[in-house]
Amino acid sequence: MNLKLTQRQKTAELFRDILPADSILSLDEELKPYECDGMMAHNIVPLLVLLPEEIDQVSKVLRICYDNEIPVVARGAGTGLSGGAIPHEDGVILSLARFNKILEIDSENCTARVQPGVRNLAITEAAKPHGLYYAPDPSSQIACTIGGNVAENAGGVHCLKYGLTVNNILELTIVTIDGETVKVGSGALDSPGLDLLALMTGSEGMLGVIIDIVVKLLPQPTDIIVLLTPFDSIEVAGNAVADIIAAGVIPAGLEMMDNPSLVAAEDFVHAGYPTDAEAILLCELDGEAEDIAADQEVVEAVLRKAGAKEIRVAESVEERLKFWAGRKAAFPAIGRISPDYLCMDGTIPRKHLAQVLKDTHALSEHYGLRVANVFHAGDGNLHPLILYNASEPGELEKAEELGGKILETCVQYGGTITGEHGVGIEKINQMCVQFTSDELEVFHAVKAAFDNKGLLNPGKAVPTLHRCAEFGAMHVHHGQLPHPELERF
Amino acid sequence: MSDIQQELLGQVVAAQKNNEPLALLGSGSKRFLLPSECDSGQTVDLTRHHGVVSYEPTELVITARGGTPLAEINELLNEHNQMLPFDPPMFDGKGTVAGAVAMGLAGPGRPWRGAPRDAILGIKLLDGEGRIVEFGGQVMKNVAGYDITRLMCGAMGTLGVLLEVSIRLIPKARVERTLRTGMGYDESRQLMNSMRSQSVPLTGAFWYKDQLHLRLSAASETALNKLQQRVGGEWLADNRVWQQLRDQQHEFFTPADSQSLWRISTPPAAEVPQQEQHLLDWGGAQHWIIAQGDWREPLNAIASAARGHAQPWFSTPKIASTGNEVIKQLQVNLEEVFNRNRIFNPGCCNG
Numbered sequence A: 001m002n003l004k005l006t007q008r009q010k011t012a013e014l015f016r017d018i019l020p021a022d023s024i025l026s027l028d029e030e031l032k033p034y035e036c037d038g039m040m041a042h043n044i045v046p047l048l049v050l051l052p053e054e055i056d057q058v059s060k061v062l063r064i065c066y067d068n069e070i071p072v073v074a075r076g077a078g079t080g081l082s083g084g085a086i087p088h089e090d091g092v093i094l095s096l097a098r099f100n101k102i103l104e105i106d107s108e109n110c111t112a113r114v115q116p117g118v119r120n121l122a123i124t125e126a127a128k129p130h131g132l133y134y135a136p137d138p139s140s141q142i143a144c145t146i147g148g149n150v151a152e153n154a155g156g157v158h159c160l161k162y163g164l165t166v167n168n169i170l171e172l173t174i175v176t177i178d179g180e181t182v183k184v185g186s187g188a189l190d191s192p193g194l195d196l197l198a199l200m201t202g203s204e205g206m207l208g209v210i211i212d213i214v215v216k217l218l219p220q221p222t223d224i225i226v227l228l229t230p231f232d233s234i235e236v237a238g239n240a241v242a243d244i245i246a247a248g249v250i251p252a253g254l255e256m257m258d259n260p261s262l263v264a265a266e267d268f269v270h271a272g273y274p275t276d277a278e279a280i281l282l283c284e285l286d287g288e289a290e291d292i293a294a295d296q297e298v299v300e301a302v303l304r305k306a307g308a309k310e311i312r313v314a315e316s317v318e319e320r321l322k323f324w325a326g327r328k329a330a331f332p333a334i335g336r337i338s339p340d341y342l343c344m345d346g347t348i349p350r351k352h353l354a355q356v357l358k359d360t361h362a363l364s365e366h367y368g369l370r371v372a373n374v375f376h377a378g379d380g381n382l383h384p385l386i387l388y389n390a391s392e393p394g395e396l397e398k399a400e401e402l403g404g405k406i407l408e409t410c411v412q413y414g415g416t417i418t419g420e421h422g423v424g425i426e427k428i429n430q431m432c433v434q435f436t437s438d439e440l441e442v443f444h445a446v447k448a449a450f451d452n453k454g455l456l457n458p459g460k461a462v463p464t465l466h467r468c469a470e471f472g473a474m475h476v477h478h479g480q481l482p483h484p485e486l487e488r489f
Numbered sequence B: 001m002s003d004i005q006q007e008l009l010g011q012v013v014a015a016q017k018n019n020e021p022l023a024l025l026g027s028g029s030k031r032f033l034l035p036s037e038c039d040s041g042q043t044v045d046l047t048r049h050h051g052v053v054s055y056e057p058t059e060l061v062i063t064a065r066g067g068t069p070l071a072e073i074n075e076l077l078n079e080h081n082q083m084l085p086f087d088p089p090m091f092d093g094k095g096t097v098a099g100a101v102a103m104g105l106a107g108p109g110r111p112w113r114g115a116p117r118d119a120i121l122g123i124k125l126l127d128g129e130g131r132i133v134e135f136g137g138q139v140m141k142n143v144a145g146y147d148i149t150r151l152m153c154g155a156m157g158t159l160g161v162l163l164e165v166s167i168r169l170i171p172k173a174r175v176e177r178t179l180r181t182g183m184g185y186d187e188s189r190q191l192m193n194s195m196r197s198q199s200v201p202l203t204g205a206f207w208y209k210d211q212l213h214l215r216l217s218a219a220s221e222t223a224l225n226k227l228q229q230r231v232g233g234e235w236l237a238d239n240r241v242w243q244q245l246r247d248q249q250h251e252f253f254t255p256a257d258s259q260s261l262w263r264i265s266t267p268p269a270a271e272v273p274q275q276e277q278h279l280l281d282w283g284g285a286q287h288w289i290i291a292q293g294d295w296r297e298p299l300n301a302i303a304s305a306a307r308g309h310a311q312p313w314f315s316t317p318k319i320a321s322t323g324n325e326v327i328k329q330l331q332v333n334l335e336e337v338f339n340r341n342r343i344f345n346p347g348c349c350n351g
Helices: A003-015 A028-034 A055-068 A120-130 A146-152 A196-200 A234-246 A259-269 A289-306 A317-328 A330-337 A350-367 A395-412 A428-434 A437-450 A465-471 B005-018 B070-079 B097-103 B185-196 B221-231 B240-246 B296-305 B325-338
Strands: A048-050 A072-075 A092-095 A102-106 A111-114 A169-175 A181-185 A209-216 A223-231 A253-258 A279-287 A340-343 A371-376 A381-388 B022-025 B042-045 B052-056 B061-065 B120-126 B132-136 B161-168 B175-182 B202-208 B211-218 B259-265 B278-281 B286-292 B309-312
Touching: A003 A048, A003 A055, A028 A048, A055 A072, A055 A092, A055 A169, A055 A209, A072 A146, A072 A209, A102 A120, A111 A120, A120 A146, A146 A209, A169 A196, A181 A196, A181 B325, A196 B325, A223 A234, A223 A289, A223 A317, A234 A253, A234 A279, A234 A289, A234 A350, A253 A259, A253 A317, A259 A279, A259 A317, A259 A330, A259 A371, A279 A289, A279 A317, A289 B211, A289 B221, A317 A330, A330 A340, A330 A371, A330 A381, A340 A395, A350 A371, A350 A381, A350 A395, A381 A395, A395 A428, A428 A465, A437 A465, A437 B132, A437 B325, B005 B022, B005 B042, B005 B120, B005 B161, B052 B070, B061 B070, B070 B097, B097 B161, B175 B221, B185 B202, B185 B211, B185 B278, B211 B221, B259 B296, B296 B309
Parallel strands: A048 A092, A072 A092, B022 B042
Antiparallel strands: A102 A111, A111 A209, A169 A181, A169 A209, A223 A279, A253 A279, A253 A371, A340 A381, A371 A381, B052 B061, B061 B161, B120 B132, B120 B161, B175 B211, B202 B211, B202 B278, B259 B286, B259 B309, B278 B286
């Protein structure tokens, strides 16, 4: 019997008293589906997968892991793109898939209490009869779970107006690594003490396990319109975005796609995109009809002044959904024209959009890999998609290196390496570029304040200082590179 | 403009070395909210660390040194028809931007426009180890590393000196008016409850002495008139009442010497029995009550029945009084990270 198998069986024994047999997965074929998340380029087989159904079981599992120093990786639907839920080879996967109930819709307070394994879109579906919805809408919303959304502080296309996950949740119940169950936040708009609710959000499963969530629901807007505007140049489209904001309009969604993305999307879903455009801008306005009309007037004037020759307004709900279908299907559309692709997630101040795209283009040529861009233009969140072929030796590594360079470019222009996908393992080296060693030390100390043995999702999100030294990264201080006289991409 | 970062760093390093506490103070406008023991230690005047570092209206972001007066920021934003979404109270017309973040308070628009924690994007922090560290940034979406930025909101300076803050802005509404209508407490609550789940252009709702005030903000007059037709009432000549409410200059906020002012924060639709001296704000989520004598027990009971919490306004208990031992320990651990030996505002700390 090999060592791993012995370790696996011995570890499984620890949980037999608290979990039924079907809640402990230990056979190779059972473990296989858990070896990676949405970042499929890397996989590790976990020691065990545990599927508790009750909070008390989660608490006991964590206590056992704490006492026996077993790493724990919490997991929702596994749709994350940054490798945050990739297993630890000596650790357990704590799957929250069975916590899949919507416990309460409170239509007077406009909240829903849900378990972490509930899908994002299922909340909106359940709230719909009350005229309400849950605002954050990551592209994976049909599959991703709310627990994962909280762990990653997920965004979506409506963040500029409605905020991220952190702005749309009120209360969390968490289980600490030593098995204590506590609530942070409350149904009220504030609570005494430090804002641990905010700290837990986006902590990538490294501070505690989220077991119950109260989300805020918003009234469905009475009306929605979408404008589609083609542009001859990305730069002009980028300027139009800034002008819309300057005119005092906050669109519900403001999205840009470059030519390679819109062509791929058009070929895939026939959204009616003009394939000869260098870029298109999708602008969604929502609210009451009178308000939308007033905003629409402003936006159209701005777009024309910026150089738009044509503005298409979706004439029907079907056409509006079709406009969006192209944007939402951009990733799979790219999947059709390339065997593999990596999706990056940098955010930049909007004003640098044209320059960052130019730099990205130069990098793309240097590495000989195609890059398509979709962009949450309203909030500066850029998703360059790097096209590569994993079956070509060395191409994945090349694509990852290119991705890293693009993120470093984002930091150089005063942005960040991740707007909504999280760091996970994917961007861990670029953390060394964005943060100083003092800042990384603070992160490690915060981690230790919650998890003194370092058992919750170890090795993710925050690099060790040693790793940064090995990576040899330069910390880029808010656009001030050391030796700015040197030419870089 | 003045930058005293190096001087502050020297003070903190010396304080840590000699284990001598520091009382972090901005303009002192919210000092009356803190327990008196927060004063222990040598006062550090942060108003001298002052000035807007960057402001670009099209990016919807402002970055300012902690000691910059809110009035100065508001004036600048006004020129570009923008505002701080959380509309922070300025009790005596004063207040600094770091003070607003550290106290975490929000104006009457809180349920619709959020609190400091919803608008803050980044900080430059001087912590108890003498580290000058930056978290977050100037972009809307940023999930790299733990959210230390939002952790600072409402931390009352117990986690370090906020040297700079970056805040997301919103455009001012093109049209904003105040509607006043005569209505009882229960009926007002019902109306606010029903409007909560409807798409209406509301950004303020408070009830006092059988009058309901609604602030409506929209892109067009038409949307406002539609709501007036539904609710009734009259338009006020201006919107000053919201500023009076925000800064507690409204007539309600004048307890007699024998009375005390209490605040109860609850879920917005929670039932709180009407009290004799009662103002209901935040569309139902914030109750102000003037109480006679020691009302701690009954008000705590009312608050917990409504799944909220009560606090005596003029001496907000120290930062960590949540009652839960596990939470308290986590907060002590975090203080240890940012404020070892509790050199900052020790009277407000747990540990």
